[in-house]
Amino acid sequence: MTQIRISELTKTYGATHALDSVNLEIRSGELFFLLGPSGCGKTTLLRTIAGLQAPSGGRILFDGNDVTAVPTQKRNAVMCFQGYALWPHMTVRENIRFGLSVRGDSGETQVDKALDIVRMRDLADRKPQELSGGQQQRVALARALAVQPACLLLDEPLSNLDTHLRQELRKEIRRICREAGITTVYVTHDQKEALSTADRIAVMKDGKLAQVGTPQELYCSPTNAFVAEFMGPTNLIDGEVVASGEGQVHVATGLGEIVAAAGPARGPVTVSIRPELISIFARGDGNGGSHAGSAATLASAGRGAGVPGSAPADSRGAAAGTAAGTATMARQRSAAAGPAAANSATGIRWASGFVAAGQRAGVNRLVGTVVEDTFLGQSSEHLVAVGNGHLSVVSAPPKHDLVGDVAMEFAPVDVVVLGR
Secondary structure: OHHHHEEEEEEEEEOOOEEEEEEEEEOOOOOOEEEEEOOOOOOHHHHHHHOOOOOEEEEEEEEOOOOOOHHHHHHHHHEEEEOOOOOOOHOOOHHHHHHHHOOOOHHHHHHHHHHOOOHHHHHHOOHHHHHHHHHOOOOOOOOHHHOOEEEEEEOOOOOOOOOHHHHHHHHHHHHHHHHHOOOOEEEEHHHHHHHHHOOOOEEEOEEEEEEEEHHHHHHOOOOHHHHHHHHOOOOOEEEHHHHOOOOOEEEEOEEEEEEEEEOOOEEEEEEEEEHHHHEEEHHHHHHHOOOOOOOOOHHHHOOOOOOOOOOOOOOEEEEEOOOOOOOOOEEEEEOOOHHHHHHHOOOEEEEEEOOOOOOOOOEEEEEEEEEEEOOOOEEEEEEEEEOOOOEEEEOOOOOOOOOOOOEEEEEEEHHHHEEO
């Protein structure tokens, strides 16, 4: 198992910086993902690690040894491309043996071991055209594993497969890399693929690292709006910190005042709230009050009296695809006014604000009007006009009868406050 360290790595094409002073450490035996949109530099970084492209500056070290100038064939970093590159006239066994034969090693023991790891021994005598796409991908992985590489580099290995096979192969790749014990660097633009498979992820943007962390850290605790939005559907709302202290940060937004458990003490900020962490209910629900979507208990949500009301601020609402769906988001602006405060049938005040008493202690509440519903099978998405903007909410199981005025609740611990 090999530790990879990248120091001040730069790659330029004229005035364009494909990589801009990248510093990164990939731990020994780690399944590490490079994630980002097209053109962010992730494949360029992978190819420089492989030695297929020379950097313009900086260093690459394997276990402390500088390999920046070491040729690809002597670096022992094996790369699997999007195309499987299997010889059509060779059997599975012969394809796996091919990499070893190029190095002058017959290696039948290594071929058998690789076949066992990818669970393809029973298909060893088949030709590539007799295999499914997923099986061909496993053969390509077995061929890479057979040469016992210092590290395995995967460039969007599942891009040619359908959705069902991609889901199956994610688990297989994680299992294979674990059993082989090889440091693996994996490039993808698929957030779900990275979240479900990686040990750690580096999110890239414009040739730089936007954030590095575990899947949970990147999804639940992004450090900037780009990472928050790219890792999955979220509501991004611009605002201003108006008060802080005693474990609470009060942010005035165009949707109303929102209380978070942590954040900057002052200044302009962007609030991020995941749609699936928001509970939604209609007046007929008796003001509900069950915040089932919270990532933490209400007891830890915050303390002190709420400060109802709203202050004008620029607002960006995100229309999310699904609870774990695409990161494509439409930022919307609206002048729609939220419904006026009123008393519900149960006598509980129907208004926006921070609820700090009764069963719903420690939750934010926003009141608005449903403007769009989308049925998503296991869940439903609701776009709600609130104040000067919109809020996207995902309910699981789906709710089919939300019309007109609704209230939404979410805990302060589920509000991420990002500096601007």
